[in-house]
Amino acid sequence: MSDSFRRHATAQGDTCPDIELSIVIPVYNNAGTLEELIARVSAACNDVDGASEIILVDDGSRDDSWPIVAGSESPHVRALRLSRNFGQQAALKAGFAEATGRYVIMMDADLEDDPAMIPVIHRELRGPVDICYTAYPDKNKRNARRTSRLFHRAVASIAKADHTPNIATMRGFSRKVLDAILRYRERRPVYGPLMVGMGFPSTTIEVEMPDRKGINSNYNLAKRVRLAMDYLVGYTNLPAVFFMVASGISFLATTAYSASIIIQYLIMGNQLPPGISLLMVVILLLFSMLFFGIGIVGLYLHRLLDESLDRPLYLIAERKQSTACAPVDIQ
Ligand code: UDP
Numbered sequence: 305m306s307d308s309f310r311r312h313a314t315a316q317g318d319t320c321p322d323i324e325l326s327i328v329i330p331v332y333n334n335a336g337t338l339e340e341l342i343a344r345v346s347a348a349c350n351d352v353d354g355a356s357e358i359i360l361v362d363d364g365s366r367d368d369s370w371p372i373v374a375g376s377e378s379p380h381v382r383a384l385r386l387s388r389n390f391g392q393q394a395a396l397k398a399g400f401a402e403a404t405g406r407y408v409i410m411m412d413a414d415l416e417d418d419p420a421m422i423p424v425i426h427r428e429l430r431g432p433v434d435i436c437y438t439a440y441p442d443k444n445k446r447n448a449r450r451t452s453r454l455f456h457r458a459v460a461s462i463a464k465a466d467h468t469p470n471i472a473t474m475r476g477f478s479r480k481v482l483d484a485i486l487r488y489r490e491r492r493p494v495y496g497p498l499m500v501g502m503g504f505p506s507t508t509i510e511v512e513m514p515d516r517k518g519i520n521s522n523y524n525l526a527k528r529v530r531l532a533m534d535y536l537v538g539y540t541n542l543p544a545v546f547f548m549v550a551s552g553i554s555f556l557a558t559t560a561y562s563a564s565i566i567i568q569y570l571i572m573g574n575q576l577p578p579g580i581s582l583l584m585v586v587i588l589l590l591f592s593m594l595f596f597g598i599g600i601v602g603l604y605l606h607r608l609l610d611e612s613l614d615r616p617l618y619l620i621a622e623r624k625q626s627t628a629c630a631p632v633d634i635q
Pocket of ligand 1: 331
């Protein structure tokens, strides 16, 4: 068993059973679904062969999420409250670092992922695979409602990062994968493409897409664009390649156009087109590309600076231990 595996002991000193399954759930303004979520996930834990823990990570919610989590009486629940909103991926990482199970399942807090799938994913993980993804059936009518899912898929397919069609957030993996994930020290991990790129044997099971009526996304456009930039800059060199290709095409087009004007002037005796307007078009085109390119280089530089400062990805403000077992580090 890995060195990050920890045993559990009760306050009285009795050893609790080793944790078989850790379920990691980032929480951001999910007060509306939390009670039902905890009840359904706890019920699913009872169907798991072995002891389970539910690690809820409150990512600086501004609603009543934390009081609900902290007041939960489910013996499975352990919780962290981050000092502010650090984003879903950071909250996931905080939960992963806490997980003590042989297997881990990550899922969303808004009941979009069906807790009943927990024992099913767990059974898959006990087979020959290290990762079990979930995916929705490919029905366009249903997908049309899921704009955020489409957004993720569009970005992922541009970045060639996530090949499974209609992949859902909920997935499970072994401790081997968890330990590998924790070794990625980057400040802005995006776990979807990161996990796919690891190369561990995986399987995908189909899950029903829930009705999203009444479920609001916690991502606004700015957050989604930031996540998209993290995908593109962190996992591909696509922005730089795009700029190089575009400047190559612009160079060829400008050269061809200039050559045609010179040929018309020298051979056919045509007048040169009015200089200023033509010049303005060419200069504006080239300058906009230049600024765009500088912006892209700036993004990469900012990313380098960000990584080199090595600031903590998240800060923990408060903890709630499980009422059943308090984790202790075994030296
Ligand atoms: N989330 C988070 N921090 C954020 C935004 C979201 O921890 O800044 C969590 C949220 O509580 C949920 C998951 O990430 O458990 C997915 O968020 P959401 O359902 O809003 O995203 P969508 O499913 O719309 O992509």
